[in-house]
Amino acid sequence: MDMSKDVLIVGKPPPGSCQLSQAMRAYGWSPLHADDLEQAAALIEDHSLAVGLIYLVSGNLPKLSSLENTVVDDTTQWIALVDQEPRDDTALSRLVSHLFFAYHVLPIENRQLDCLLNHALTMARLCRRQADDALVETQHHDDEIIGATPKIRELFRIIDKVANVDAPIYINGESGTGKELTARAIHKRSTRSRGPFIAVNCGAIPNSLIQSELFGHEKGAFTGACQRRAGRIEAAAGGTLFLDEIGDLPFEMQVNLLRFLENRKVQRIGSLDEIDVDVRILSATHNDLEEAVRVGDFREDLFHRLNVIQIDMPPLRERQEDIELLARHYFEKFLDKTSMTVRGFSNDALILLRKHDWPGNVRELVNRIRRAMILCEHRLIRPIDLGLERRRNHRHAVTLEQARHIAEHDVICAALARNRNNIQNAARDLDISRVTLYRLIEKHAIRRHCRHDELVQSMKIVP
Numbered sequence: 001m002d003m004s005k006d007v008l009i010v011g012k013p014p015p016g017s018c019q020l021s022q023a024m025r026a027y028g029w030s031p032l033h034a035d036d037l038e039q040a041a042a043l044i045e046d047h048s049l050a051v052g053l054i055y056l057v058s059g060n061l062p063k064l065s066s067l068e069n070t071v072v073d074d075t076t077q078w079i080a081l082v083d084q085e086p087r088d089d090t091a092l093s094r095l096v097s098h099l100f101f102a103y104h105v106l107p108i109e110n111r112q113l114d115c116l117l118n119h120a121l122t123m124a125r126l127c128r129r130q131a132d133d134a135l136v137e138t139q140h141h142d143d144e145i146i147g148a149t150p151k152i153r154e155l156f157r158i159i160d161k162v163a164n165v166d167a168p169i170y171i172n173g174e175s176g177t178g179k180e181l182t183a184r185a186i187h188k189r190s191t192r193s194r195g196p197f198i199a200v201n202c203g204a205i206p207n208s209l210i211q212s213e214l215f216g217h218e219k220g221a222f223t224g225a226c227q228r229r230a231g232r233i234e235a236a237a238g239g240t241l242f243l244d245e246i247g248d249l250p251f252e253m254q255v256n257l258l259r260f261l262e263n264r265k266v267q268r269i270g271s272l273d274e275i276d277v278d279v280r281i282l283s284a285t286h287n288d289l290e291e292a293v294r295v296g297d298f299r300e301d302l303f304h305r306l307n308v309i310q311i312d313m314p315p316l317r318e319r320q321e322d323i324e325l326l327a328r329h330y331f332e333k334f335l336d337k338t339s340m341t342v343r344g345f346s347n348d349a350l351i352l353l354r355k356h357d358w359p360g361n362v363r364e365l366v367n368r369i370r371r372a373m374i375l376c377e378h379r380l381i382r383p384i385d386l387g388l389e390r391r392r393n394h395r396h397a398v399t400l401e402q403a404r405h406i407a408e409h410d411v412i413c414a415a416l417a418r419n420r421n422n423i424q425n426a427a428r429d430l431d432i433s434r435v436t437l438y439r440l441i442e443k444h445a446i447r448r449h450c451r452h453d454e455l456v457q458s459m460k461i462v463p
């Protein structure tokens with residue numbers, strides 16, 4: 001990859017310093033000039049510049065937020081030319097240390113400047129090559145599903161194939177494997193994509209409300225029904241209804257859903273009218289639905305109605321080569337270049353990510369990356385920052401919010417463990433509603449179906 005020796009010079013040297021352009025030309029550089037950051041931004045956009053020089057002269061400093069916005073972009077390597085050490089100005093020294101390739105206190109010799117610019121150019125080339133490689137490596141099905149292993153490629157193929165077949169699809173897989181993401185991808189690629197995508201978590205709605213939530217109600221149909229309300233099925237008309245955790249649908253509601261699937265009509269509570277609704281049904285669960293059918297917890301006729309096409313989501317441990325891709329994708333997504341020191345993963349951290357069993361699958365991985373990025377105080381995330389070891393010891397400070405987050409996780413695990421994963425009883429122990437407990441389980445990527453002893457183990461994680 002060739003990069004020209006264009007270099008952008010922003011601002012003016014302090015009074016008494018010489019202009020550098022002529023000397024730079026003598027070393028083969030082609031300088032371009034910008035008087036201020038606004039001009040600089042326009043030139044960067046037009047010329048895809050690899051290296052920039054910026055004068056940061058006391059008494060004439062640009063606004064720090066504008067400076068940050070200009071230099072934060074990864075594709076240009078910046079060198080600051082300063083008239084005094086920036087270390088006395090905390091905000092400026094933080095910005096220079098985080099976002100600049102190098103700085104030099106003026107005056108600077110021509111040879112020194114050429115040497116610095118050459119180093120910056122080499123680094124810019126390396127960064128661009130890495131960015132290009134990452135683009136080739138990462139396979140996106142659409143904006144969100146990440147993976148390149150044969151299992152995930154097979155998933156992409158199935159999604160493309162089933163998107164326009166208007167049959168119900170049942171997505172089966174462990175918690176956090178991307179079932180909802182897959183449902184959204186199917187909707188997005190289907191002829192219904194202009195219609196709504198409505199997701200309902202059947203496990204999170206109290207039994208007493210689920211009928212009205214799905215089918216709607218008329219004003220005065222029951223105490224508290226102050227006004228007429230369409231249900232979620234009607235809301236999805238013309239689009240897709242995604243019934244998540246379908247295995248948690250109360251038995252009596254299963255009959256009503258089956259009836260809807262057969263005649264495609266809904267009847268709001270308190271009304272005699274039947275309304276035709278054209279909607280595609282996708283469903284998912286992390287439970288073993290066939291086993292639920294076998295023991296009589298789930299209606300067999302409904303199971304067959306929903307399961308015209310089945311998609312099995314591969315757990316993360318079966319596609320280890322995707323772990324690094326996912327980790328890097330979410331790292332980039334969460335990276336706040338202006339306030340974080342962290343720049344990537346250490347090799348040991350990547351090895352640990354690949355070795356981990358990932359009971360909570362991609363959701364757990366995402367949470368670990370986010371947590372590591374907050375806790376990490378170095379340029380590279382180290383194994384300890386990931387918190388995957390059972391007993392860990394943070395030598396550095398943890399904020400009150402982080403401590404609360406960890407404590408919340410541990411208390412929920414303890415309640416689930418004491419109650420052998422019974423949501424109702426665990427919620428009662430915690431004095432919260434079932435819906436809130438479901439939300440918290442999701443937030444912390446807690447593996448609900450893990451064994452009692454595993455939950456007790458996970459309680460023991462010491463921050």
Ligand SMILES: Nc1ncnc2c1ncn2[C@@H]1O[C@H](COP(=O)(O)OP(=O)(O)OP(=O)(O)O)[C@@H](O)[C@H]1O
Nearest residue numbers: 144145146174175176177178179180181286362363
């Ligand atoms: N292949 C993937 N690429 C990128 N992100 C993913 C992938 N799979 C899952 N995720 C992310 O992991 C998180 C959980 O995904 P999702 O909600 O789709 O899982 P789920 O299987 O429906 O979970 P649950 O069973 O708990 O409802 C989301 O943040 C999602 O964006």
